Amino acid sequence: MSQPITLIATAAMGLESIVKNEVKQLGYENIQTDNGRVMYESNILGIARSNLWLRTADRVKLLMGEFYAYSFEELFEQTKALPWEEWISKEGFIHVVGKSHKSKLYSVPDCQSIVKKAIVSRLQEAYSISSRLEETGARYKIEVAILKDQVTLSIDTSGSGLHKRGYRVGQGEAPLKETLAAALIQLTNWTPNDPLVDPFTGSGTIPIEAALIGQNIAPGFNREFSAEEWDVIPSSVWERALEEAEDLANYDQPLDITGSDISHQAVEIAQQNAMEAGLVDLINWKQMRVQDFVPKTEKGYLIGNPPYGERLGEKDTVEEIYKALGSIMSSYPKWSVYIMTSYKEFEKCYGQSATKKRKLFNGFIQTNYYQYFGKK
Template identity: 75%
Template sequence: MTTNDVTLIATAAMGLETLVKSEVMDLGYTDVKSENGKITYKADYKGIARSNLWLRTADRVKLLTGEFNAYSFDELFEQTKALPWEDWLPEDAFIHVVGKSHKSTLYSVPDCQSIVKKAIVSRLQDQYKIYTNLEESGVRYKIEVAILKDKVTLTIDTTGAGLHKRGYRIEQGEAPLKQTLAASLVKLTNWTPDQPFVDPFTGSGTIAIEAALIGQNIAPGFNREFAAEEWEFLPPKMWDEALEEAEDLANYDQPLDIQGFDVDHRAIEMAQNNALEAGFADLIKWKQMNVKDFKPQTDVGYLVGNPPYGERLKDRPEVESIYKALGGIMKDYPKWSVYVMTSHEEFEKHYGTSASKKRKLFNGFIKTDYYQFFGKK
């Protein structure tokens, strides 16, 4: 297998596929295909390291090992066994198979997992000339069998803990925003690092911290480890080179004007601790403040927020008064661009004006809209 011969799949939350696709293309990969929930692209081995280090809005990166149609367990076994598993797995690999099946003849996921595992083991026994059970005492390889309308996709997870686990969030409140979604909220704006940026509902600081990482072009996976770092067929030098590239591309001198406010002093403490962990101790300004007391200090800027949604009826009046207050404040700053994510379907009515654009996003399992109010030029 040549070093240029891997196909990678970056998985994406619903509605974020275009963002993930553009991030993949920004890394220089051009053979890119976008489907529901995933971006498939060709890369070299180093692409495994670079993708994990750099993709801000993807959930994880998988190595595609095979695709085929299967309508019987025999077909699933034989076609899985025909794949060159010895190119990826050493003889002591700990093989962990997970699965899912949707609208397919082979619908029993436990059976599919078991057959895929047997087929891989059988292939490795043949290739490595092992006539006993495999030891499975080595590195864990998480293999997924995903069947959709009888098409089988086999992958190995290169990421480990999801890409949202950046390593800086040591404290969080209730229902914290995933880092990948926070980065997406920032990337869906036209903000550039030379402009003021405010999150008035900062919680544990995630949106502001992700904005700082973007502003200084710091690879989001810089401070964590990935499953594929332990893989024998990937030289350690490759990871070192990818980290070196990330270090060279970071712009630590880029001045930033990023502020995070929250009405809760405990949230501000959490945000400060997380920012310290992320390396932004003095870079982001934090303040305990009610959004109703917010007053922009500049004519132009960007406000990005994930306010309370008022999911519980008793919280609705308070939440709606927050939306109204924010709308009233921002009306006097027409050059500011405002971006708000909420599941409250009457947000625009309370905010007092219609959004320039709306985008459907999921915050976990909650269906939300991302309301975008573009500032006047």
Template identity: 65%
Template sequence: MPKTLTLIATSAMGLESVVAKEVKQLGYEDVIVENGRVRYEAEVSAIPRSNLWLRTADRVKVLVGEFEAKTFDSLFEQTKALPWEQYIPEDGAIPVIGKSVKSTLYSVPDCQAIVKKAIVERMKNKHGLATRLEESGPMHRVEIAIHKDHAMLTLDTSGVGLHKRGYRLNQGEAPLKETMAAALVQLTNWKPDYPFLDPFCGSGTIPIEAAMIGQNIAPGFNREFASEAWDIIPYKLWEDALNEAEDLANYDQPLNISGSDLDHKLVDMAKANATEAGLGELIQWKQMNVRDLTFKQPNGYIVGNPPYGERLGDKDQVEQMYRDFGAIMKEHPSWSVYIITSNESFEKLYGKEASKRRKLFNGFIKTDYYQYFGKFE
């Protein structure tokens, strides 16, 4: 087992710099930002810590090897030459997934089959096995990703994607991923002692993520990861990472976080999800129309993912809501407003040009994150 590993934290397009900042905050310095991922060198203990703490990454993977491959023979031989036995035990289950973009080897099923065969051959040789591998042990999912003939082979340490925090019992029609919700909060300069509101809260993901950030609760604290069962990670490292997360959580931090929505069913969902997250008492929920918003304190923050009005019949209603929202916020210049939407007329409808815009992908939808900086009182 090498002393240090190359880890890859995958990311939604547009969030790479946010993920990189989180990796650095964990104390890992050797960080390289690439399209859709962040790579960094770290010891094995970084696997538990990264999975527990990265709020905006999709997965954490171990890079096993990378090389150029234009033929199936080359893919087979170079995959076989990698030290798989250092990562995977004799009985490890080895499913292989794959993707290929702009590459000579474009058949993903064929690439997967060749990679699987090469790993099995290597493992059988190293373990002196004449028969097939048992694969009855812990899951070690391999990914072969080929882009412009550059092949990258990784092992997935996370299992279920990191956006699955374990608290979302129910969700609305177009739910925002927890990782994206956390990113929207982290792209503001909100601090836990300021008011925070999501007036389009849906099933509550943005306020829940804000509360976890506000109290410094590790997002992966209440879930499991595939690599917990791996031989290469002593269980003490998981225990140490969990103890660190418990010690760093600030459960005494008072918060003023609220969420509201026009749909009372969604508000009920949000309440249930917050309770499941252990934050039931910390967030106030209310069923209300955005035009009825009232503000008791200055210097607050609104972060929201309102309906985009993309469905026929919704457009007029949504655009009127943007107008109502803009008219209200005009009366509260000390509040900062951060809105993600695919509606390209948002600034015009809201009645004000954003202080800053950032392009983000909400799933496969191209959106803008409109940022209005408040004038603090």
């Protein structure tokens, strides 16, 4: 299959531009950015490379078709007109999910059922099968998404979301998604030669993602993807993508990354996760209160996702932490500080206005990413 294909990398709100940059770095072109998605032209190898390398995307989908539909009949006929047999084997297990917004076809269960019938009908004709499809083979998760009567049909190539890197054996109370942690790092000017500290490390996600970025290790190297089961993609394609990832990794790059937390248990979990990722010797772990943090170098980067004070009775503690951090960092003007929190009074507590602020969502919580650039 040498003809071009269109892939959709889905993204959390506010991260589309970062995902777009990653797609560009992979060498793909004709990139279109929309709310929550980045579309681009690729080839079949791009399915493997995108899944292996995209650090901040949620998943990678193969675009099958886009069209307008105002009736169930139109939805059926236009779905059936697409070349499903080019991708789905005759034993393929077809699972259809859906969503509809501001459209005439608003019943999602009906839309899912009609799309499934249309695909089955197409495959029965293509494979000359008069009976029911067996559906005992590889899984194909198909999404029908309808927005203002425009239907987008895609097949999920990732399986589990891309934030599931395969290294998280334990997690704290409110774990930061790996994709968001990678985005927090990529929104800074940090380079692998700079010291990086996360004083609110929790289960270690920010230091682990920083180590993967620092040594240019593909984030998906430790897991499997659903498209690996598809007959249409030869195993040689995945082997080639993995070989490229191995060649591009820079395991000799020295790193100065530290993760600390007030909780002894959190630090233990972080160490276990780093060990699972094969990075345990690259990161320094410490049990420590933020109030006791002392930078060891004249310049560096502090990236953190501290408690937000959302729970009853936490406000005073959180304000103390922010004040202590601001007081410590005021003595180190060459350090750059990046803090994500939903706490509205953060700058007041920290004692300084941010150089820059960016709105980000941590799950469903709207936060600000406060960025303090160190003096040159």
